[in-house]
Amino acid sequence: MATIDIEVAFARPDRQRVISLRVPLGTTAREAVALADLPSHFPELPADTFSDPDLGLFGKRLREPEDYRLRAGDRVEVYRALIIDPKAARLARANNRD
Known part of the structure; x- marks a missing residue:
């Protein structure tokens, strides 16, 4: 069976982990x-936290990670849920400046 080398990355504000894997050709993200x-x-x-997170490749979100077949060298990124909506954060900062 053919295999490919890929990476899976996850980061927290205080640390990150990149895991190198050799997976069968045809493995999904x-x-x-x-x-x-x-x-x-x-x-x-x-x-x-890791059961159904948003996933991406090299900073681009995958719309259907269960269908995307990985290629050699791909790095799957596991995205954390946002604590606060970015629009709400900007509004709060703007209101604090007044």
Whole structure:
């Protein structure tokens, strides 16, 4: 069976982890995240943090990560949920300047 080398990345404000994997050709982005076993690298986070997060490749969000077949050299990025909506944060900063 043919395999490819890929990476799965996850970052917190205080640290990040990039996991290199060799996966079978045809592996999807979502499958790669499961294979990376991120809960074992970030035990302080709830395991469901990694069950269905938004995913991207090199800074571009994947619309359907369960369908995207990885290519050699791809880096799957696991995105954290936003704590505050960016628009609400900008509005709060603008209101504080008044």
